Amino acid sequence: MNKLDLERKKNRILYRELFFEADKTFKEQLNKLKSDFSCSKCLSCCKIRYSQFSPADIFELSKQEDIISQEYIKFFIPYGADEFFTYEQDNEIQIELNNKKALETDNNYTSSVIIKSLEPVYFYYCRHLNNNKCSYSDKNFLCDNFPNSITTILPENCSFREWQKLCTDKIKNEIAPDVYSKASEIQNYSHNFSCNGCATCCNLACSEYSYEELKQKAQNGDEFAKQFTSIFIPYKTLDEAREIFPDYVDLVKQTLDDDENIYFYHCPHLSSENTCTTYEKRPGICRDFPDNPLSILPTTCGFYEWKEEVMVASMTLHAMTYIYKFYLEKIETVL
Numbered sequence: 001m002n003k004l005d006l007e008r009k010k011n012r013i014l015y016r017e018l019f020f021e022a023d024k025t026f027k028e029q030l031n032k033l034k035s036d037f038s039c040s041k042c043l044s045c046c047k048i049r050y051s052q053f054s055p056a057d058i059f060e061l062s063k064q065e066d067i068i069s070q071e072y073i074k075f076f077i078p079y080g081a082d083e084f085f086t087y088e089q090d091n092e093i094q095i096e097l098n099n100k101k102a103l104e105t106d107n108n109y110t111s112s113v114i115i116k117s118l119e120p121v122y123f124y125y126c127r128h129l130n131n132n133k134c135s136y137s138d139k140n141f142l143c144d145n146f147p148n149s150i151t152t153i154l155p156e157n158c159s160f161r162e163w164q165k166l167c168t169d170k171i172k173n174e175i176a177p178d179v180y181s182k183a184s185e186i187q188n189y190s191h192n193f194s195c196n197g198c199a200t201c202c203n204l205a206c207s208e209y210s211y212e213e214l215k216q217k218a219q220n221g222d223e224f225a226k227q228f229t230s231i232f233i234p235y236k237t238l239d240e241a242r243e244i245f246p247d248y249v250d251l252v253k254q255t256l257d258d259d260e261n262i263y264f265y266h267c268p269h270l271s272s273e274n275t276c277t278t279y280e281k282r283p284g285i286c287r288d289f290p291d292n293p294l295s296i297l298p299t300t301c302g303f304y305e306w307k308e309e310v311m312v313a314s315m316t317l318h319a320m321t322y323i324y325k326f327y328l329e330k331i332e333t334v335l
């Protein structure tokens with residue numbers, strides 16, 4: 001493995017680790033808020049429990065030592081099960097029949113699960129629910145921890161819906177602004193570094209889009225594409241670009257996956273002395289470059305040291321942005 005491969009691999013591993021850490025911290029933050037709410041014992045989640053897994057799937061998972069499935073089998077019976085049903089045999093249930101029977105039991109909640117969930121689901125009820133009372137007195141994590149995810153679709157009357165609402169408020173009013181402010185701090189810190197006029201970014205800009213695609217995006221009103229196509233023109237071939245900056249072209253190419261495209265461009269306003277002939281009128285993308293420490297910078301760039309210094313923090317913020325947007329969208333879908 002050469003030096004570039006090693007660098008690329010190292011960054012991917014680092015990003016993955018930071019992502020898992022950010023995800024863990026994010027979930028801990030939301031789960032902390034859960035303790036302010038408690039179950040009002042409406043028993044709706046005992047009458048209707050949904051899972052993407054069929055009874056046969058659950059049985060298979062339980063054989064693979066999946067603790068949740070093993071516990072599920074002890075408590076939940078699928079709707080539509082006849083007298084011969086067991087998880088071990090005769091465990092195939094038609095999903096249409098299963099959904100129909102659940103709808104007959106609780107039309108509102110069942111239909112809201114069917115509408116809001118992105119995949120087909122099976123419904124179950126608890127075998128310990130007798131005459132609208134729970135007859136199971138011991139602790140069990142399936143009930144004690146319900147809902148075990150902030151993205152669970154809950155019955156209208158479940159008290160934990162307020163927890164979900166509080167979490168969306170926290171994401172919108174605390175987490176997102178905090179991430180934004182930290183990202184701005186990182187960007188502002190770049191002002192401690194300066195362009196040394198190496199002209200690499202004028203001589204070799206790259207984009208995942210071809211020139212035609214960028215022109216089309218510009219026509220459709222994309223501001224970045226408008227500015228980009230107002231100055232940059234494409235290299236005719238990859239070799240032409242490589243002739244000028246072999247290391248940088250290879251660095252960019254090796255940072256990408258095999259199925260990712262990359263196109264190289266250069267600016268005709270650059271003089272033979274490496275100065276900008278349209279300096280006063282240069283567009284915002286030139287003035288603001290580099291506007292993101294995660295963009296690939298040549299080692300000659302005056303901002304390279306800044307990028308190296310803030311890389312871990314930037315990767316963490318990038319991961320956090322992805323995570324909070326993902327969860328916010330999911331929670332808003334289930335609410």
Ligand code: SF4
Pocket residue numbers: 038039040041042043044045046146147155157158159160
């Ligand atoms: S639906 Fe919510 S409030 Fe009702 S029993 Fe289940 S956890 Fe408790």
Ligand code: SF4
Pocket residue numbers: 201202231267268269270271275276277278279282283286
């Ligand atoms: S307009 Fe000037 S600063 Fe912008 S890429 Fe071209 S030469 Fe560089």
Ligand code: SF4
Pocket residue numbers: 194195196197198199200201202289290298300301302303
């Ligand atoms: S690559 Fe960096 S140092 Fe070189 S001209 Fe562009 S911004 Fe300036």
